[in-house]
Amino acid sequence: MSATVTPPPKKVNRLGLEVLNYKGSRTTLCAGCGHNAISERIVECFYELGVDPFTVAKFSGIGCSSKSPAYFLGLAHGFNGVHGRMPAIATGALLANRTMMGLGVTGDGDTASIGIGQFMHLVRRNMPLIYIIENNGVYGLTKGQFSATADLGSTLKTGTPNDLPPFDCCALALKWGATFVARSFSGDKRQLQAILKTAIAHNGLSVIDVISPCVTFNDHVGSTKSYGYMKEHEAVLHELDFVPFFEDISVDIPEGEATDVQLHDGSHLRIRKLHRDYNPKDKFGALAALESAESKGEVLTGVLYVDTEKPTFTELLNLADQPLATLPESKIRPSAAVLEQAMEELR
Amino acid sequence: MSTLEVSPAEPVSREAIHSVVNDFSIQVATVNGSGSQTANTVLMRSLFQMGIPVSGKNMFPSNIAGLPTWFTIRASKHGYIGRRKEIDFLVAMNLETAREDVMKLDAGAAVVYDEPLKLSELRNDLHFYPVPFDKLVGPVCPEAKLRKLVRNMIYDGVVAQLLDIDMTEVRKALVKQFGKKKAKAVDLNWGAAQAGYDFASANLKKSDPFRVERMNATAGKIIIDGNSACALGAMFAGVTVVTWYPITPSSSLVESLIGYMRRFRLDPETGKATYAIVQAEDELASIGMALGGGWAGARSMTATAGPGISLMSEFIGLGYYAEIPTVVFDVERVGPSTGLPTRTQQGDLLPPAFLSPGDPQHPLFFPCSPEECFTLSMEAFEFAEKFQTPVFVMTDLDLGMNNWMADPFTYPTKPINRGKVLDAEDLQKLGGFARYKDVDGDGVGYRTLPGTHHEKAAYFTRGSGHNDKAQYTEREDDYINNMDRLAHKFEVMRSHVPEPVVNINGKAKIGFVAIGTSDYAVRESVDQLKSEYDIEASYLRLKAYPFTPHLAEFIRSHDRVYVVDQNRDAQLLGLMRLEYPVELLAKLRSVRYYGGLPLDARTVTDEIVKQEGK
Numbered sequence: 001m002s003a004t005v006t007p008p009p010k011k012v013n014r015l016g017l018e019v020l021n022y023k024g025s026r027t028t029l030c031a032g033c034g035h036n037a038i039s040e041r042i043v044e045c046f047y048e049l050g051v052d053p054f055t056v057a058k059f060s061g062i063g064c065s066s067k068s069p070a071y072f073l074g075l076a077h078g079f080n081g082v083h084g085r086m087p088a089i090a091t092g093a094l095l096a097n098r099t100m101m102g103l104g105v106t107g108d109g110d111t112a113s114i115g116i117g118q119f120m121h122l123v124r125r126n127m128p129l130i131y132i133i134e135n136n137g138v139y140g141l142t143k144g145q146f147s148a149t150a151d152l153g154s155t156l157k158t159g160t161p162n163d164l165p166p167f168d169c170c171a172l173a174l175k176w177g178a179t180f181v182a183r184s185f186s187g188d189k190r191q192l193q194a195i196l197k198t199a200i201a202h203n204g205l206s207v208i209d210v211i212s213p214c215v216t217f218n219d220h221v222g223s224t225k226s227y228g229y230m231k232e233h234e235a236v237l238h239e240l241d242f243v244p245f246f247e248d249i250s251v252d253i254p255e256g257e258a259t260d261v262q263l264h265d266g267s268h269l270r271i272r273k274l275h276r277d278y279n280p281k282d283k284f285g286a287l288a289a290l291e292s293a294e295s296k297g298e299v300l301t302g303v304l305y306v307d308t309e310k311p312t313f314t315e316l317l318n319l320a321d322q323p324l325a326t327l328p329e330s331k332i333r334p335s336a337a338v339l340e341q342a343m344e345e346l347r
Numbered sequence: 348m349s350t351l352e353v354s355p356a357e358p359v360s361r362e363a364i365h366s367v368v369n370d371f372s373i374q375v376a377t378v379n380g381s382g383s384q385t386a387n388t389v390l391m392r393s394l395f396q397m398g399i400p401v402s403g404k405n406m407f408p409s410n411i412a413g414l415p416t417w418f419t420i421r422a423s424k425h426g427y428i429g430r431r432k433e434i435d436f437l438v439a440m441n442l443e444t445a446r447e448d449v450m451k452l453d454a455g456a457a458v459v460y461d462e463p464l465k466l467s468e469l470r471n472d473l474h475f476y477p478v479p480f481d482k483l484v485g486p487v488c489p490e491a492k493l494r495k496l497v498r499n500m501i502y503d504g505v506v507a508q509l510l511d512i513d514m515t516e517v518r519k520a521l522v523k524q525f526g527k528k529k530a531k532a533v534d535l536n537w538g539a540a541q542a543g544y545d546f547a548s549a550n551l552k553k554s555d556p557f558r559v560e561r562m563n564a565t566a567g568k569i570i571i572d573g574n575s576a577c578a579l580g581a582m583f584a585g586v587t588v589v590t591w592y593p594i595t596p597s598s599s600l601v602e603s604l605i606g607y608m609r610r611f612r613l614d615p616e617t618g619k620a621t622y623a624i625v626q627a628e629d630e631l632a633s634i635g636m637a638l639g640g641g642w643a644g645a646r647s648m649t650a651t652a653g654p655g656i657s658l659m660s661e662f663i664g665l666g667y668y669a670e671i672p673t674v675v676f677d678v679e680r681v682g683p684s685t686g687l688p689t690r691t692q693q694g695d696l697l698p699p700a701f702l703s704p705g706d707p708q709h710p711l712f713f714p715c716s717p718e719e720c721f722t723l724s725m726e727a728f729e730f731a732e733k734f735q736t737p738v739f740v741m742t743d744l745d746l747g748m749n750n751w752m753a754d755p756f757t758y759p760t761k762p763i764n765r766g767k768v769l770d771a772e773d774l775q776k777l778g779g780f781a782r783y784k785d786v787d788g789d790g791v792g793y794r795t796l797p798g799t800h801h802e803k804a805a806y807f808t809r810g811s812g813h814n815d816k817a818q819y820t821e822r823e824d825d826y827i828n829n830m831d832r833l834a835h836k837f838e839v840m841r842s843h844v845p846e847p848v849v850n851i852n853g854k855a856k857i858g859f860v861a862i863g864t865s866d867y868a869v870r871e872s873v874d875q876l877k878s879e880y881d882i883e884a885s886y887l888r889l890k891a892y893p894f895t896p897h898l899a900e901f902i903r904s905h906d907r908v909y910v911v912d913q914n915r916d917a918q919l920l921g922l923m924r925l926e927y928p929v930e931l932l933a934k935l936r937s938v939r940y941y942g943g944l945p946l947d948a949r950t951v952t953d954e955i956v957k958q959e960g961k
Contacts, residue, residue, distance in 0.1 A: 054805075076805055094643075096645035117632075320619040325640075329762060339583065
């Protein structure tokens with residue numbers, strides 16, 4: 001009699017899905033690209049939180065970052081749009097079906113240059129969408145030109161210095177109305193997970209600026225978006241614990257040590273302070289902290305701002321609860337009597 | 348289309364006529380921002396209520412207040428409602444243009460004018476009627492700041508008296524204009540109109556031949572602008588995502604839609620909106636949102652004009668390659684930037700037909716009347732989902748912004764058809780699908796919508812580089828196969844686009860081909876050519892591009908075919924050049940007008956006579 005080996009039970013999430021169900025096709029980005037790490041975090045977070053992949057719609061623009069939605073959540077519909085105009089596609093699609101969770105991935109070229117107008121208007125509308133900026137300060141797909149988030153004085157691989165100041169996408173998002181604003185680093189697995197999970201639970205626009213080094217064109221000495229530079233200059237604001245709505249909050253934290261933010265779906269974000277006091281509900285404090293960090297040459301990471309009260313664009317539009325896309329004819333074609341009334345008014 | 352059954356005009360010789368009844372045009376020259384719109388609409392509506400076929404055209408500047416504006420009303424017992432080039436009856440209220448306006452008139456025309464302008468000194472072959480507007484307005488409008496607005500109603504009264512317009516109809520039109528709730532405004536304006544009427548009765552001696560008589564040619568009809576008609580078409584098509592960026596002359600299309608949707612498209616049970624209307628940050632965004640909506644399964648649309656079309660270029664191409672339904676309303680005008688934005692043209696034909704890089708081809712629909720704005724808008728939404736592609740509804744400023752007499756719209760008889768969409772149940776049965784596979788031989792694949800709960804539902808949407816499973820590819824065979832299927836799909840559309848209206852005259856050697864608002868001028872010109880020059884002509888009016896086989900057949904069966912274009916470079920003719928063989932092209936002639944005013948019959952007739960060598 002041969003020994004029978006019982007295979008270990010498959011690991012599944014609360015929906016009974018395996019982590020495999022959250023993966024996409026194999027990445028075609030460079031080995032070591034920060035974007036790949038972000039894709040992995042996305043897979044983990046959506047798996048661990050048990051998000052139904054059929055309820056997610058992925059959006060992207062053009063660039064290396066915008067290829068990445070093919071590499072995660074293969075069971076979700078995805079739309080690789082045109083350069084800088086992912087916000088428009090996402091807005092239209094999510095208005096057509098408000099029950100979908102929108103997940104947008106862009107780069108710094110997409111967001112801070114060609115698409116800065118669409119980015120600002122997305123922010124202004126507080127459109128419910130997770131908006132991830134994979135920020136490497138450089139145009140990768142066109143082989144290494146500066147982007148508008150490259151820091152003043154940082155250099156290209158050729159040694160050419162950047163003589164213009166950068167846009168800080170977090171500061172822009174903060175000022176003009178995004179309701180969850182965070183900055184992270186593709187190499188900081190734990191922090192990025194907590195931030196992504198918070199974004200999944202948040203109702204409103206989440207802007208997550210992730211410094212994501214480009215190993216091919218911007219990982220040299222002189223770059224301010226390299227792994228080496230981030231190791232030395234990242235200033236972590238606080239420690240983050242995300243407690244999903246389906247888990248009990250077991251440990252009480254003594255008052256003063258942590259801020260607890262209850263999110264839309266009942267999940268909690270616990271923010272433990274590290275070296276300084278920081279109130280993530282204070283917009284002006286957040287802007288001041290960003291300014292101060294910049295002047296010190298630091299890259300501030302963590303949850304910069306969260307507002308759980310402000311109405312979203314879909315709420316402002318008083319949209320029907322069911323997806324507009326699939327409303328039956330009886331709801332979208334008024335009766336013959338309505339046409340007759342309209343005609344009578346014109347006689 | 349307008350179903351006015353008209354008798355052809357009898358030859359006109361002005362000397363022989365002592366009385367011209369229900370066949371003339373009135374032009375009111377004012378300054379914009381002076382509130383003349385109410386007076387002009389009331390005048391037009393009074394004629395309409397008397398049963399006389401009528402049209403009104405507003406020629407206005409791109410300005411809020413202070414520049415010249417002209418409103419032309421044409422009354423035609425023959426039912427011609429296109430622009431008439433000749434002005435028979437001028438109301439000269441604008442100091443700046445009065446002299447030029449008077450000098451342009453044909454002998455025998457009548458002029459009502461503001462007395463201080465002293466226009467009667469200019470010519471002795473016209474009928475002049477001076478009216479002291481400032482003296483008359485005081486007593487009927489005690490409030491000084493309203494006088495500028497009320498003053499214009501005085502000319503309605505004067506014109507009514509001179510032309511025999513029934514004052515009870517003027518009163519009725521005023522009530523219609525202001526609504527029953529604004530009784531005060533009605534009374535104030537009515538007082539002014541009466542003052543004008545009384546002044547004319549007591550002081551002016553009628554010497555011109557123009558007058559009206561009651562007819563019965565407008566019973567049951569409505570007055571509506573093309574933009575509102577498109578809006579109604581969109582609402583009854585079941586549009587759910589509407590995006591736009593304001594641009595003349597398309598803004599009022601969406602503004603009208605907003606008004607109707609607020610009234611008729613809130614869910615009566617929940618009070619919630621069964622639609623989303625977004626004023627986007629620009630046209631780049633508005634088309635992106637429309638495509639996002641179409642991709643997710645909504646009936647989506649945007650409305651714009653030429654400059655917006657050019658901004659939408661890349662996205663429209665993506666819509667073509669990714670095969671996403673949406674409807675783009677292009678209300679054509681003249682030029683980019685500040686190039687006569689308030690004048691009409693059919694100048695956008697070539698760009699929308701091929702908009703975007705690569706080899707895209709887009710279907711265009713050409714309504715010519717409010718009735719067709721309604722029906723073709725509805726058809727455009729069906730067509731977009733049937734063929735999974737952006738569809739353009741091409742109108743122009745003349746159709747979109749002017750008021751037209753029309754037959755009441757008829758309620759759609761066919762249920763809404765959402766095209767080839769697979770749900771979870773279908774996928775379960777089929778075991779999967781390939782997004783861009785031509786299963787049915789019509790070039791149109793099956794699609795799924797985001798949110799479909801099935802493991803085979805998802806696909807990744809991207810530009811032109813994909814195989815039939817929607818996977819990224821740069822392989823030449825995949826690319827060519829996809830492009831050939833798209834070309835085949837466009838060919839299939841030919842037998843599904845709205846068919847042209849073909850009017851064959853068995854005796855005719857020549858034919859006309861036209862689209863949209865050129866229809867009014869062409870139909871009248873066909874009558875002019877016959878009655879004045881004994882030239883018989885056939886006429887084919889296109890309702891869509893790609894062309895159906897009717898067009899080639901029409902060209903074949905005539906010696907010469909005149910293609911009418913409201914643009915300089917004969918763009919409609921250009922579309923034909925791209926697909927017809929030399930022997931057909933040899934028969935094509937071009938009639939073009941591109942001055943920014945609605946095309947008139949005389950311009951067409953004169954050009955045909957010249958080219959026919961008569």
